Amino acid sequence: MDRIDSVLNALPQDLVTRDPDITARYLTDFRKYLTGATRAVLRPRTREDVALIVRLCAEHGVPLVPQAGNTSYCAAATPSAAGDELVVSLERLNAIRELDAANLSLTAEAGCVLSVLQEAADAAGLLLPLDLGSRQSCQIGGNLSTNAGGVSVLKYGMARDLVLGLEAVLPDGTLLEVLQPLRKNNTGYDVKQLLLGAEGTLGIITAVSLKLVRKPVQTVTAFLAISQIAALTTILGEAQAYTGENITSFEYVSDHSLKLLLAAKPEARHPLSEASAHYVLLEAQTASPVFPLEDAVSALLERLMEAGLVTDGTLAAGGAQRDALWELREHIPEAEVAFGGSIKHDVSVRTSRLPAFIEAASALVETHSQGGRLSIYGHVGDGNVHFNVLAPEGAVASDYKAWFEREVAARIYDLAVEMGGSYSAEYGIGLVKKGLMARYGSPEKTALMRAVKAAVDPQGIMNPGKVV
Amino acid sequence: MDRIDSVLNALPQDLVTRDPDITARYLTDFRKYLTGATRAVLRPRTREDVALIVRLCAEHGVPLVPQAGNTSYCAAATPSAAGDELVVSLERLNAIRELDAANLSLTAEAGCVLSVLQEAADAAGLLLPLDLGSRQSCQIGGNLSTNAGGVSVLKYGMARDLVLGLEAVLPDGTLLEVLQPLRKNNTGYDVKQLLLGAEGTLGIITAVSLKLVRKPVQTVTAFLAISQIAALTTILGEAQAYTGENITSFEYVSDHSLKLLLAAKPEARHPLSEASAHYVLLEAQTASPVFPLEDAVSALLERLMEAGLVTDGTLAAGGAQRDALWELREHIPEAEVAFGGSIKHDVSVRTSRLPAFIEAASALVETHSQGGRLSIYGHVGDGNVHFNVLAPEGAVASDYKAWFEREVAARIYDLAVEMGGSYSAEYGIGLVKKGLMARYGSPEKTALMRAVKAAVDPQGIMNPGKVV
Incomplete structure (x- = not known):
């Protein structure tokens, strides 16, 4: 019996899904960059289930990949092709625990679909001011693990800014509870910040208390x-x-x-x-x-x-x-997909420099892309632009994309970074942007990230290979 | 020559102040809880000075205490009485590096007095929406290290929420630069969150990029x-x-x-x-x-x-x-001081529970305080109340305070925590609230804080004894 079997056999079997017809849908990332493999998908119903899963995995040294709505643009929730990682889907951990209207707060579990939470707030005459295109399928645990942006950041901030409290299972199976929906709570390090935006590499978020605001009339x-x-x-x-x-x-x-x-x-x-x-x-x-x-x-x-x-x-x-x-x-x-899909550059610069960036980056594409077609749009109120390029008409899209990624894309990222901007505004790092992080990331920051990762997850079992 | 001499002798002497008449003003905390001792106060002029100081201290294992405006309510910036710690005052690191009006951002060094930054924003037709009573003396590095609250949190959030970028010297002397004033930047762990609210125990903040907003008309x-x-x-x-x-x-x-x-x-x-x-x-x-x-x-x-x-x-x-x-x-x-000073309880609960807390806590004082006089006020829009008690008329204030702290105060904190609230809403932990953290803090959170502290500051030289 190998280590994975030891974990799987020790778990209540109703949490374990091995049927490959079912597990298949957890194995390919949203953008279809890659398809991983796994011996089983684990689907906890309670935070205690999550703690048990992580504790067993820690005991046996089995890596795991937390997955919420599986809408990452960077394959942050896809297991490796080797099949040596277990997928933990949070989808059944989807209770709304509490809505406190007078406190303008909502406490919900990680597997809640964003639109379900939006509707719950709406029914209480309030607004959950986190909104993005994938609202019907993304789950709040993933939104927080990736510090999601979206279309309301200008007024309300990123997902991180909406978090009052958090509950999570740490890589040794410890349940961390800092879930109180308080607006002021300066009691030591704000440890919830560690989990937010860590893309599942420092633990599994199981529940969150979110700020609500009054509903616009x-x-x-x-x-x-x-x-x-x-x-x-x-x-x-x-x-x-x-x-x-x-x-x-x-x-x-x-x-x-x-x-x-x-x-x-x-x-x-x-x-x-x-x-x-x-x-x-x-x-x-x-x-x-x-x-x-x-x-x-x-x-x-x-x-x-x-x-x-x-x-x-x-x-x-x-x-x-x-x-x-x-x-x-x-x-x-979707329109980009209908025309063969796009090469996406999710970049940001200061809002004061955004027009200059768009002009200069467009000129780069004009000069170097051999006829690539621009598609530029995005949340420019936050300095974030989706600077996308489609293959020229008549070209084989997949061949062109590979060529562009190899020959041209770096020029666009170079420009953003030279202008003091970011090579990943809201998509995160996951697997797909690790090369960019190696190229542009500050070595001092990366060293600090690694020190934190080693301290919190010394065995390296949480979503290995992602981000750090 | 001992370790401290080794550090002091290796430094440019214009950064070193040993005159006890001068160093005295860095040794007593704002609330006059305690007076420490030091062989010298170091006053860097540049971030490179700070990096040099920290590198030398790391090399020789000399602990240091970062200090900004010295307005902590918890003695977070006061050295120990043993005199074995060096104080690093950031007061000369006080340049405004840049105000980018079109980007609504201000980049300034840690020693800038808050009101100076408020005036700079105002002169540009903008508002720095961080404001608190000590605005004329507190410095921005301290505001961020303690995640300051204040009178504008309801609309604009805590100090943490206003930070776009940060520059800091880590405990090994590394300069960490994540200072770009970007509203979206999902490139790995948000490491600046580690320094915010850490009260100088994980490094020294040297500069910050802050969000500005349009000036109210x-x-x-x-x-x-x-x-x-x-x-x-x-x-x-x-x-x-x-x-x-x-x-x-x-x-x-x-x-x-x-x-x-x-x-x-x-x-x-x-x-x-x-x-x-x-x-x-x-x-x-x-x-x-x-x-x-x-x-x-x-x-x-x-x-x-x-x-x-x-x-x-x-x-x-x-x-x-x-x-x-x-x-x-x-x-x-000030009025409380005029009447002998108060025992302060800086607590928070959900806004929905605040009236009930005030009533129940007042009843506790009525029952147990042997005539203590209430003084209750605060930022109740954020659920934060300063629930203070003065000695009865005619009592010796210092004796009464000691008795109250020993016999009654825990009842008030117990109540706040039982109601799901916080025993330190905006003051932080420093030295003074470590007992409260030991009593009320979650062991899982404390363990995680210690793991982070050990990873980032393995020698434990940064502001030892504070917070963790």
Whole structure:
């Protein structure tokens, strides 16, 4: 009997799934970069189950790979192909433990699907201000383990910023409970920060207490045409000033991306009468019933048009129009897939440098990509742009992507880093970006990460090979 | 030549202050709990100076105590009485390196006084939304090392939440640079979180990049009388709803505290015509020029008075009136000192449980304190209350305090912890609260803290004896 059998035999068998037809769906990452192997997927129902699993794995030196919604863009939750790791799926650990409306907090288990938590908050007249495209399938444990970003970061921050408390199982099977939903709690090191963004390499998050906010009672959504990308920073500043920093989303869409989308989705319509090189999808929200939000955004648009910063714009007149505008932004990734998929560069720079980055990076692609097609969009209010490139028409997409990754991609990352930016704004590291971390990561930071990893997980059994 | 001499002799002598007349002011903590000793205070001018100091101390195994503004309430920056530790004052590392207005960021060195940074932001038409009573003397490195709270946490979060980037010297003298002012940067563990709130036990923060926000152009300040403390939570909720979560401060003042203040400061005036058991100082701010903030707060007051939740209230009609209202809140600690000083309990619970905590804790004092006088105030919008007790009139304050700390204080902390709260909301641990951490801290958390400390500072030279 080998070490893995020792673990599997010691577990209650209803937690163990060995059927390869079932385990298959846990083995390929969302972007289909790679497919791993495993002897079993473990599906705990309680935090005690998780602690038992980890304790047994620690005892027998068996590595494990925590997995939530399996929507990582960096294969952070995919086991190795060697089949020597067990997958721990948190999907059955999915109870909402408590919603304390007066405390504006929600305590839920790691396997809760994000949209389920959003709905629970909504039903209580509140808002969980974490939102991203994969909301229907991603799970909160994964959102926190990767410090997810998304479309509301501008106003509400990253996933990390929404965490009041955390419960996790450490690599030796210890249950760590710092779950109280407190806004102030300076009692020693804030150890929950270790688990947030660690992509499962320092333990398994089992539950979390999240900040809620009051539900917006007014939403104004606008789609603006911009002639000069240099104006983006000014427009953002003016929008924040006019609305009292109530801009929740400030999303850039390049004309390239909009054209792709309109080609891929014939039912979608261009929201403006004329094409422009650049667009912004802007959303403002407030929980106040008395602030004239729509007037403020209208006045803003007028001012921006008078100043020549915006050439055209439309305000959504209701929920259906709002949804249509958001589809233009959120379905771009699907449109890219319809045209063979894209090479993604999830980079960030200061918001003050973003227009210059987009221009310079576009010029690099123009010069070096042998006809690659740009698709640029993203959360530019946070300095985060998804700078993507599609194969030229007629090229074999997979061949082109491999060539581009080898010959061109480094130029784009080099540029972002030279401009003081990041080579991974919100996707994280996982397996896929480890090469980038080796190239751009500060050696001092990496050494500190390794020291922490060795201290917390001395056997190296938690999600081995990822991040560190 | 002993180890300390080896360090001191190897340093440029202009960094070394040995004159006891000068070093004396670094040796007593702000609350005057204790006075330490040192052979020298080191005062680096650059981050390279800091790295050199730490490298030499690491080489010779000499412990050191980082000190910024020396305003800790827990003696977190006071050396031991044995004189075997060197004090490193960051006060000369006080350059503002950069203010990037379009990126809403400010990069400054650890020794900058908070108010200086606030003024720099203000001069750029922006706001640094970290604010606390000691703003004129505390330094930003200390604010971050203790994860300071203060009077703007409700809207803007704790000091930790305002940090975009950090530069620090690790316990082996390594300079760690993760200083880029980026809002999104998921590139491995967020190592800056380790230093934030670690009270100097894991390294010395040398510089920080902070988030700024747009400067409010409207401020409305109100002072409300509340008959039932149970109404606090409802009033906070209504205020947030009406103003679209633009309440920046929601400070509780008990009638006990207001009476103390009025007795200690004859020039201060009661802002309302009749006394009440409880008051709230509420401030709303917005950067929007078009939102009718004062109308919203007036409508809120009307509604709260109609509902009987608020019995009386006044709105500040200008800067001078606003300042007068704030003095009623901010000078309470001084008033306590004028009456012999207070035993402070800096506790937090969920905002939903705060009224119940205040009632139950007050009853405990009533029953057990042999006539102690209550002074309760604080940042109740964040669930944080300063639950303070003064000696009975006529008692010898120091004797009473010692008796109270021994016989009664634990009852109050017990209650806070039993209610799911914290025994140190914003003051931290330092030396003074280590006993509380031993009593209430989770053993699993403490073990994890120790593992991290041992990994990052294996020699234990950074601020020994504090926190862990």
